Amino acid sequence: xxxxxxxxxxxxxxxxKLSPPTSHSSQVTRTRIxxxxxxxxxxxxxxFQAPAGFGKSTLMAQCLERFESEGVATAWLTLDDADNDIQxxxxxxxxxxxxxxxxxxxxxxxLHSSKSPGDTALELVTSLAAEHAAxxxxxxxxxxIHEPTVLGLVREIIDHLPHNCRLVIGSRSVPELGLxxxxxxxxxxxxxxxxxxxxxxxTHHFLxxxxxxxxxxxxxxxxxxxTEGWVAALWLASLALEHHPAPAEFIAGFSGENRAxxxxxxxxxxxxxxxxxxxxxLRTSIxxxxxxxxxxxxxxxxxxxxxxNLLNEANIFLVPIEGQERLYRYHSLFxxxxxxxxxxxxxxxxxxxxxxxxxxxxxxxxxxxxxxxALEGKxxxxxxxxxxxxGEELLAQGRMRLLARWFDTIPAGRLDGxxxxxxxxxxxxxxxxxxxxxxxxxxxxxxxxxxxxxIRPHVLALRPSILxxxxxxxxxxxxxxxxxxxxxxxxxxxxTALVNTVANAYSVMGxxxxxxxxxxxxxxxxxxxxxxxxxxYSESVEGIIDLQEGRQRQAAARFRLAVGMTRARGAxxxxxxTGNAWAGVLHASAVYESNDxxxxxxxxxxxxxxxxxxxxxxxxxxGDVMLSRIAFHEGDLDKAFQILASLELTGHRRQQPRxxxxxxxxxxxxxxxxxxxxxxxxxLERADDPQVWDRVKGLRLLANDLETAQIxxxxxxxxxxxxSIAVEKLxxxxxxxxxxxxxxxxxxxxxxxxxxxxxxxxxxxxxxxMEKVLKEACREGYFRLILDEGPRVGALVVHLQSDTxxxxxxxxxxxxxxxxQQLLQGFGPTVFNAYPPVEDAQALLLPEPLxxxxxxxxxxxxxxHSNSAMAEKLFVxxxxxxxxxxxxxxxxxxxxxxxxVAIARKAGVV
Numbered sequence: 001x002x003x004x005x006x007x008x009x010x011x012x013x014x015x016x017k018l019s020p021p022t023s024h025s026s027q028v029t030r031t032r033i034x035x036x037x038x039x040x041x042x043x044x045x046x047x048f049q050a051p052a053g054f055g056k057s058t059l060m061a062q063c064l065e066r067f068e069s070e071g072v073a074t075a076w077l078t079l080d081d082a083d084n085d086i087q088x089x090x091x092x093x094x095x096x097x098x099x100x101x102x103x104x105x106x107x108x109x110x111l112h113s114s115k116s117p118g119d120t121a122l123e124l125v126t127s128l129a130a131e132h133a134a135x136x137x138x139x140x141x142x143x144x145i146h147e148p149t150v151l152g153l154v155r156e157i158i159d160h161l162p163h164n165c166r167l168v169i170g171s172r173s174v175p176e177l178g179l180x181x182x183x184x185x186x187x188x189x190x191x192x193x194x195x196x197x198x199x200x201x202x203t204h205h206f207l208x209x210x211x212x213x214x215x216x217x218x219x220x221x222x223x224x225x226x227t228e229g230w231v232a233a234l235w236l237a238s239l240a241l242e243h244h245p246a247p248a249e250f251i252a253g254f255s256g257e258n259r260a261x262x263x264x265x266x267x268x269x270x271x272x273x274x275x276x277x278x279x280x281x282l283r284t285s286i287x288x289x290x291x292x293x294x295x296x297x298x299x300x301x302x303x304x305x306x307x308x309n310l311l312n313e314a315n316i317f318l319v320p321i322e323g324q325e326r327l328y329r330y331h332s333l334f335x336x337x338x339x340x341x342x343x344x345x346x347x348x349x350x351x352x353x354x355x356x357x358x359x360x361x362x363x364x365x366x367x368x369x370x371x372x373x374a375l376e377g378k379x380x381x382x383x384x385x386x387x388x389x390x391g392e393e394l395l396a397q398g399r400m401r402l403l404a405r406w407f408d409t410i411p412a413g414r415l416d417g418x419x420x421x422x423x424x425x426x427x428x429x430x431x432x433x434x435x436x437x438x439x440x441x442x443x444x445x446x447x448x449x450x451x452x453x454x455i456r457p458h459v460l461a462l463r464p465s466i467l468x469x470x471x472x473x474x475x476x477x478x479x480x481x482x483x484x485x486x487x488x489x490x491x492x493x494x495x496t497a498l499v500n501t502v503a504n505a506y507s508v509m510g511x512x513x514x515x516x517x518x519x520x521x522x523x524x525x526x527x528x529x530x531x532x533x534x535x536x537y538s539e540s541v542e543g544i545i546d547l548q549e550g551r552q553r554q555a556a557a558r559f560r561l562a563v564g565m566t567r568a569r570g571a572x573x574x575x576x577x578t579g580n581a582w583a584g585v586l587h588a589s590a591v592y593e594s595n596d597x598x599x600x601x602x603x604x605x606x607x608x609x610x611x612x613x614x615x616x617x618x619x620x621x622x623g624d625v626m627l628s629r630i631a632f633h634e635g636d637l638d639k640a641f642q643i644l645a646s647l648e649l650t651g652h653r654r655q656q657p658r659x660x661x662x663x664x665x666x667x668x669x670x671x672x673x674x675x676x677x678x679x680x681x682x683x684l685e686r687a688d689d690p691q692v693w694d695r696v697k698g699l700r701l702l703a704n705d706l707e708t709a710q711i712x713x714x715x716x717x718x719x720x721x722x723x724s725i726a727v728e729k730l731x732x733x734x735x736x737x738x739x740x741x742x743x744x745x746x747x748x749x750x751x752x753x754x755x756x757x758x759x760x761x762x763x764x765x766x767x768x769x770m771e772k773v774l775k776e777a778c779r780e781g782y783f784r785l786i787l788d789e790g791p792r793v794g795a796l797v798v799h800l801q802s803d804t805x806x807x808x809x810x811x812x813x814x815x816x817x818x819x820x821q822q823l824l825q826g827f828g829p830t831v832f833n834a835y836p837p838v839e840d841a842q843a844l845l846l847p848e849p850l851x852x853x854x855x856x857x858x859x860x861x862x863x864x865h866s867n868s869a870m871a872e873k874l875f876v877x878x879x880x881x882x883x884x885x886x887x888x889x890x891x892x893x894x895x896x897x898x899x900x901v902a903i904a905r906k907a908g909v910v
Contacts, residue, residue: 060170
């Protein structure tokens with residue numbers, strides 16, 4: 001029965017948010033604006049931006065109706081302050097999109113889903129991007145959203161909208177959604193307050209037509225001039241004028257700026273209501289939405305149902321919401337005014353009303369709004385009592401942002417008698433705001449001196465966890481090892497978090513065997529307590545070890561498993577916004593390595609903003625470097641360098657010198673790929689911070705496994721510097737990497753060695769080195785590790801493929817031959833310019849000349865087209881294409897299409 005009540009409340013709240021304002025006869029149809037919005041097919045974002053009361057919601061609702069009449073799918077979501085909690089925001093958007101796109105929606109998830117926000121966001125963006133039918137998603141009251149992570153995800157949704165789909169936003173303020181970029185590209189349609197003002201004709205139609213006031217032309221002109229077409233003021237004025245004995249006098253005395261006008265008119269309207277209606281309006285203004293049972297809880301001696309019916313019939317700023325039960329909400333402008341009036345005239349009742357609402361929500365088994373109302377009513381004692389009951393559960397669910405928001409509103413000192421809540425506060429700060437603030441709070445609370453068996457496990461786990469996020473792995477290693485001696489402490493969450501954190505520290509220190517032993521122990525505990533976050537953490541850490549030891553495929557499998565842990569087990573994602581983001585960036589790195597750049601970009605754009613919020617150094621570096629390289633690959637150099645500049649600035653702000661130095665290293669890398677050798681060398685010198693790299697040398701930090709000052713310098717020397725010096729230094733560096741079991745690093749360095757040998761004129765040695773390293777890369781599925789080094793490495797791959805064909809090795813090792821072909825496709829056609837055909841190549845390789853049609857087929861084949869695609873382009877049948885391919889293979893003495901393309905390239909045919 002409790003579950004049924006909870007589901008009903010969840011659906012009720014969702015229905016209230018997913019329902020647009022209902023239309024009524026007093027509204028003016030804004031045909032011109034509505035038609036311009038529906039006809040703006042090039043716009044991805046339509047922004048209704050104006051102060052309160054300009055009719056944004058009504059206009060958006062009219063546009064929604066017009067879209068629906070055109071057969072366009074639509075969805076509506078009204079936002080509120082609580083939607084700055086990313087988990088709630090994503091749940092609501094998911095519900096809206098699921099309804100619009102007719103996707104299955106799990107009824108039990110609702111607004112309190114334990115699903116990872118990173119997973120939810122990725123699914124939403126993917127669903128929207130893949131939708132072929134036209135749709136329009138409406139987000140109203142967007143000014144309430146200020147959380148950077150939520151804003152970043154909305155930007156991601158806009159970026160991935162299909163060309164026939166739109167996001168329609170209503171906001172009082174200008175949202176931070178990259179409007180300048182959208183405006184420059186013609187993807188933004190702006191409807192501002194000037195456009196939303198009523199014209200004189202619309203004012204006349206509204207007052208005398210819709211509202212039937214029978215005002216004179218002079219009165220109509222005066223009221224229009226004084227309101228300047230402001231819709232809310234006209235509406236409020238019409239209410240006051242409806243029964244006013246002297247309209248001209250009222251209009252003559254009507255004045256003031258918008259807020260003053262709204263207050264004046266609302267007070268005038270309010271004063272004309274019967275006392276019981278005024279009392280009901282004021283006392284129910286604390287509610288985000290109203291139902292008869294909820295209002296009865298606040299006002300037990302009031303017939304709430306009859307009053308709601310009365311307000312609804314009188315159309316006094318009450319917006320009905322269609323749903324499973326009768327729901328209503330006040331117009332936001334009117335609600336703001338009512339709450340101000342309540343605070344002014346009945347301040348003693350405010351705490352009582354919030355307390356009644358809090359108790360009602362508690363009885364409905366909805367602790368979140370119960371705690372919200374307790375805090376809004378400044379009933380901190382009750383809020384803390386509720387938190388004491390539900391805090392650990394919310395922590396386990398990963399509601400870190402929600403917890404942090406609540407703790408921010410509780411006055412200093414109020415938590416002194418609640419040590420467990422203090423510990424939860426530290427967890428929330430650590431994973432939402434700043435680990436430095438979390439450490440400071442941990443020290444100020446004195447929790448570290450507690451011997452309370454309920455508190456001690458959290459203290460032992462918190463300090464090493466905070467230190468690891470602060471990039472102080474050495475201290476996390478030292479303290480964590482001592483803390484392990486005190487296990488078990490009786491708290492499965494804290495104990496397992498400690499084990500995983502120390503295992504991570506062990507891996508960073510290079511003690512892989514010890515790390516794996518701890519991880520195995522953590523998995524045994526997880527099998528009993530089903531901690532999804534800790535299971536995710538364990539798989540991620542072991543995946544990192546696999547990766548650094550060169551087992552790319554095994555690491556990719558672990559990351560893929562880890563990123564789905566919270567969804568699969570239905571438990572929690574630790575922070576609610578970073579649990580799966582930890583594994584998400586790692587999973588994205590595996591997808592990136594496989595050269596699936598579109599999918600990698602989509603993953604990164606979801607997960608990187610989440611890890612930036614916390615400041616996880618390795619994840620930030622990995623994510624931004626990959627995003628920068630993807631932008632560079634796509635030819636967007638400005639974006640590539642902007643991402644690195646932002647990463648460098650973040651490193652400065654967070655006092656993370658390793659982040660700063662690595663951002664500069666990557667900038668030097670991109671400059672080298674551009675051919676700007678001097679600028680690259682200068683940037684390498686800026687990145688060479690001895691204090692950073694002396695420390696990094698002794699650690700196994702994932703973000704710097706392949707990027708250090710030494711590796712950056714070796715890359716530069718091998719590609720454009722002194723090749724002889726590079727060869728000597730590279731052999732030494734490779735030996736060190738192999739001795740340290742850094743096989744992935746050794747693979748990267750051997751690429752540089754092959755290039756340096758070629759530049760020294762030792763082509764055969766270069767090809768032998770390249771063949772060995774690429775065969776290892778083929779086994780593990782490395783692509784970007786090679787492709788990211790650019791055309792100089794690509795030219796060697798071309799040489800190697802030609803050499804492989806001449807030795808007929810491709811027939812003995814077809815998988816390796818296919819891998820080489822995939823690499824060459826990844827490098828792109830420009831790489832062949834670095835490897836011109838040999839003299840008389842066509843005469844040697846093409847004893848029988850190809851026809852023009854066969855050459856055309858070869859070119860299409862080289863571009864990666866399928867048989868059916870080539871048939872379509874050449875206007876022939878599939879069987880004709882197969883005949884051409886057989887003839888081509890016979891003339892080139894090739895056994896397959898990959899070999900045919902390679903021979904044709906060497907001969908200069910394609």
